[in-house]
Amino acid sequence: MNITQLRNCLLVLVQHNCVQGFKIFQEAVGPNPPKVLTSYLGLTDNILHRMRFPKFLSIVRDELGEEAEALLEGLLEHGRLTLEQVVQRAAARAGKAESEVELPLKQTFAALVRSHYIERCPASEPTVAPKAIEPPKKVPRGPNSKGRAAKVAAIKNLESDYDRIVSVAAALDTERFRMPSSLEEVGETGGGDVSMTDPVVPGQKRKRDALAMDAKTMAIVDEKEVLWRANYEELIRKLRHQACVAQVKTRIDAAAGSVLAAMLEMTRSSETTSKPQVSAPLSMTVIMQAVTMTPEGRTMTMERIRGALHQMAQETVGFITRTGEGGSSYIISGGHRVTEIWTGKLSNIQALDDEGADGTKTGQLNVVLMTIAGMAMVQLKDARELLYRLLKEQYVVVQEVAKTAEHSAQKSIYLWNINWDVVKLLVLDDMYHAAGNLQQRLSHELEQEQEVLELLKQIQAAKAAGAETHVTLTQRQHEQVKRIRRVASILEASLLKLDNAILLFYDF
Amino acid sequence: MAFRGGRGGRGRGRGGRGFPVMRDEDGMALIPKSRDGPPPLFPTLENLPPLPDLTPKDEALVSRRRHLESAWNVSPYYIEKPKAKSVGLAAEIERYSDRYKLSVQTKRPPLSSVLKLASAYFPAELLGQGNQKRNQRADGAQWTLQTGSAKNDLQRLDQLASLEQKRMKDGEDKEDVDKEEKKKKEGEEGDDDDDEEKLDDEDEEFGDDDYAQNFGFDDDEDYLDMDDGGDDGEREQLTPKPLMVPSLIKSKAKDFVRSASFVTRHETGDKKHWPLPHATSLTQMDVLALLKLRQGARMPPTDETSQECIENLTPKEIETIADKGLDLPNLDLPWPTSLLTTPTNRLGHFGPSSGGIDTDHSGLS
Numbered sequence: 064m065n066i067t068q069l070r071n072c073l074l075v076l077v078q079h080n081c082v083q084g085f086k087i088f089q090e091a092v093g094p095n096p097p098k099v100l101t102s103y104l105g106l107t108d109n110i111l112h113r114m115r116f117p118k119f120l121s122i123v124r125d126e127l128g129e130e131a132e133a134l135l136e137g138l139l140e141h142g143r144l145t146l147e148q149v150v151q152r153a154a155a156r157a158g159k160a161e162s163e164v165e166l167p168l169k170q171t172f173a174a175l176v177r178s179h180y181i182e183r184c185p186a187s188e189p190t191v192a193p194k195a196i197e198p199p200k201k202v203p204r205g206p207n208s209k210g211r212a213a214k215v216a217a218i219k220n221l222e223s224d225y226d227r228i229v230s231v232a233a234a235l236d237t238e239r240f241r242m243p244s245s246l247e248e249v250g251e252t253g254g255g256d257v258s259m260t261d262p263v264v265p266g267q268k269r270k271r272d273a274l275a276m277d278a279k280t281m282a283i284v285d286e287k288e289v290l291w292r293a294n295y296e297e298l299i300r301k302l303r304h305q306a307c308v309a310q311v312k313t314r315i316d317a318a319a320g321s322v323l324a325a326m327l328e329m330t331r332s333s334e335t336t337s338k339p340q341v342s343a344p345l346s347m348t349v350i351m352q353a354v355t356m357t358p359e360g361r362t363m364t365m366e367r368i369r370g371a372l373h374q375m376a377q378e379t380v381g382f383i384t385r386t387g388e389g390g391s392s393y394i395i396s397g398g399h400r401v402t403e404i405w406t407g408k409l410s411n412i413q414a415l416d417d418e419g420a421d422g423t424k425t426g427q428l429n430v431v432l433m434t435i436a437g438m439a440m441v442q443l444k445d446a447r448e449l450l451y452r453l454l455k456e457q458y459v460v461v462q463e464v465a466k467t468a469e470h471s472a473q474k475s476i477y478l479w480n481i482n483w484d485v486v487k488l489l490v491l492d493d494m495y496h497a498a499g500n501l502q503q504r505l506s507h508e509l510e511q512e513q514e515v516l517e518l519l520k521q522i523q524a525a526k527a528a529g530a531e532t533h534v535t536l537t538q539r540q541h542e543q544v545k546r547i548r549r550v551a552s553i554l555e556a557s558l559l560k561l562d563n564a565i566l567l568f569y570d571f
Numbered sequence: 572m573a574f575r576g577g578r579g580g581r582g583r584g585r586g587g588r589g590f591p592v593m594r595d596e597d598g599m600a601l602i603p604k605s606r607d608g609p610p611p612l613f614p615t616l617e618n619l620p621p622l623p624d625l626t627p628k629d630e631a632l633v634s635r636r637r638h639l640e641s642a643w644n645v646s647p648y649y650i651e652k653p654k655a656k657s658v659g660l661a662a663e664i665e666r667y668s669d670r671y672k673l674s675v676q677t678k679r680p681p682l683s684s685v686l687k688l689a690s691a692y693f694p695a696e697l698l699g700q701g702n703q704k705r706n707q708r709a710d711g712a713q714w715t716l717q718t719g720s721a722k723n724d725l726q727r728l729d730q731l732a733s734l735e736q737k738r739m740k741d742g743e744d745k746e747d748v749d750k751e752e753k754k755k756k757e758g759e760e761g762d763d764d765d766d767e768e769k770l771d772d773e774d775e776e777f778g779d780d781d782y783a784q785n786f787g788f789d790d791d792e793d794y795l796d797m798d799d800g801g802d803d804g805e806r807e808q809l810t811p812k813p814l815m816v817p818s819l820i821k822s823k824a825k826d827f828v829r830s831a832s833f834v835t836r837h838e839t840g841d842k843k844h845w846p847l848p849h850a851t852s853l854t855q856m857d858v859l860a861l862l863k864l865r866q867g868a869r870m871p872p873t874d875e876t877s878q879e880c881i882e883n884l885t886p887k888e889i890e891t892i893a894d895k896g897l898d899l900p901n902l903d904l905p906w907p908t909s910l911l912t913t914p915t916n917r918l919g920h921f922g923p924s925s926g927g928i929d930t931d932h933s934g935l936s
Binding site for chain 2: 072155
């Protein structure tokens with residue numbers, strides 16, 4: 064690959080938010096002068112989010128409508144765009160003049176910014192302190208559990224550097240979601256003054272005039288120079304809330320689900336981290352108001368809402384916790400809720416068999432073989448075989464407690480335990496492999512049918528142009544086209560469903 | 572005799588039966604299955620779960636995914652890997668499948684049309700030599716690539732067909748010469764590529780002998796006229812080629828320049844000034860600049876490429892090029908014809924072999 068191609072590849076990756084450049088200042092060493100090095104970090108989270116773009120589009124469509132979906136599609140397609148480019152794109156696709164589409168488009172844009180679904184792009188080349196960056200340590204590979212634990216620790220080290228660089232590049236939330244000055248009055252009043260607004264305190268006429276030019280320049284800069292992109296954090300948060308509400312609906316009932324949905328909507332704006340463990344507290348009155356505003360909760364009575372809250376707050380369930388004076392407020396315990404979901408998922412994994420379903424209950428304790436066999440209601444011999452299989456796959460760990468100094472196998476007690484972090488990583492690893500296999504299989508199938516697809520493209524192209532074509536498909540080719548369409552749909556849908564599980568284990 | 576054969580066979584059998592047999596946990600013998608060819612990429616699995624049913628929501632998600640993927644495939648962001656067969660012998664061979672292949676490569680707008688190449692948005696070192704000017708198309712076509720791709724491909728096919736018809740008409744009178752030239756061309760290419768490979772190896776071996784001093788001396792005054800006339804006819808008679816993409820033309824120009832600069836290397840190394848009839852300051856930029864001039868003067872249609880510009884040059888323009896000391900880039904041959912003169916052939920080790928090119932220029936006309 065030559066240098067020009069490499070540059071183009073990096074430009075495209077930065078444009079699509081897959082790579083973040085950063086500067087490291089290297090101090091002078093000996094005769095060498097101090098220099099500034101530019102390095103690049105692959106943003107693995109953003110790269111994996113590309114699998115979920117269809118889900119992001121459907122979220123925005125359900126909440127804000129088709130125009131918002133089309134706008135977001137443009138941002139996802141091109142990675143980053145200015146407001147001016149967004150308007151041009153919409154005008155070109157609609158076949159209309161820019162002035163015609165500008166106003167409704169800017170209203171939609173403002174709605175997306177207010178919902179935090181789009182944000183201003185971070186700095187292209189922030190400076191990072193050199194000591195913070197260490198070369199990635201070689202991850203030790205080994206079949207034993209010690210190797211696994213070391214791998215987990217190494218991954219956490221890498222993550223801390225990654226987070227540091229990303230946080231240096233990111234701006235404050237106030238800046239990220241600052242509305243372009245030309246749109247500050249758009250949308251709220253339904254088509255107000257689109258031209259520049261006057262931010263100066265009234266009474267200072269001279270300064271106002273001087274600053275009016277700055278405001279105008281700022282408006283132009285905001286439209287033409289500021290790049291906007293989709294805010295993956297907010298979209299993932301929305302998906303997380305949807306998963307929690309679905310879990311509550313299955314565990315309790317639909318009414319409780321509606322109440323939780325309303326509570327999550329109220330606390331969404333106050334969530335500062337990407338994976339909060341607890342939400343802000345909400346009082347009873349606020350919850351009532353929020354629920355009655357939703358279409359599902361409008362018909363719910365106060366007693367019904369109170370009952371749903373009481374059910375969710377029960378200790379055995381633990382979805383929400385009562386807090387505050389006299390237990391008047393409720394906190395959604397996000398961490399526990401998510402753990403419940405994926406613990407339930409883990410217990411369904413085929414490899415764990417019957418033993419696993421009961422093993423989850425005993426996961427907090429070290430147990431002996433007899434106890435496990437008793438709880439799982441399997442033969443001792445079968446329990447031993449299953450445990451050895453699980454040990455081989457590293458889902459469980461064994462600890463030897465020797466009765467005598469000689470450490471003979473017959474006189475030692477073996478305690479079995481599950482390390483949830485390791486198991487979670489194992490399952491996540493398997494799922495990533497599965498997703499990779501799905502992608503490979505899809506590309507393999509499409510490659511096999513390349514000839515027929517080319518013919519189909521020709522026919523479609525001819526039809527689109529209105530010209531006659533002499534290319535036709537035989538019966539066998541028709542069958543092939545039907546088959547490949549069905550196969551491709553199944554593989555792509557399976558990938559999207561697998562992605563739900565990946566989200567649960569990693570992003571939620 | 573049969574007895575001996577039988578005994579031998581039995582002995583061999585006994586020897587074969589003596590090898591240890593692998594057994595699995597249950598005691599059954601494991602016999603490795605003999606495979607014809609490599610193992611299957613996706614072996615069939617037993618006990619597969621049932622196929623999932625697709626809901627309308629799933630269908631909607633899948634269609635959105637396909638829409639995005641097709642948009643990315645035709646966008647300027649799709650950076651194509653340069654084919655390994657873009658230089659050398661393989662590129663010279665016309666492939667029937669390449670001729671009518673619907674290729675998006677030539678239609679892809681440049682990255683600068685969608686990227687804001689400024690230091691505020693990208694790290695400075697990626698911006699290269701100065702900020703590239705944005706070549707944003709006035710009609711906003713870079714936003715509608717996906718919807719218009721079918722139409723563009725068809726237009727391209729129509730233009731290809733019309734160009735072929737034009738070439739076939741002009742070449743009707745010279746069919747016999749065309750066949751001869753083709754045969755020689757194949758021979759030339761085979762020899763020239765070998766010679767190109769030898770060129771780098773023997774570069775250092777070239778010393779201060781008489782051959783070196785006489786290298787490039789062209790005592791054939793009429794060479795250029797005959798050659799150009801011959802080349803004109805040759806180009807028109809050749810069977811229609813696929814339109815060459817700019818990257819291919821540049822790689823060809825590089826080959827051409829490399830072969831021309833062979834002379835300059837020796838000149839600077841030995842500090843000799845060889846009496847070369849053509850300027851040794853030939854560069855790729857000169858050739859391409861001239862082609863651009865040509866394009867600008869004629870205001871060609873959007874799909875016209877440098878290949879057509881070369882082929883449609885009038886004799887007067889060719890003369891002008893020759894006067895400036897530039898040789899016409901003959902994109903069919905890796906070697907410029909100006910170097911294929913008798914003194915060159917005498918040298919032998921980097922000229923084409925005797926069986927290949929006819930050094931008498933009448934062969935090229």
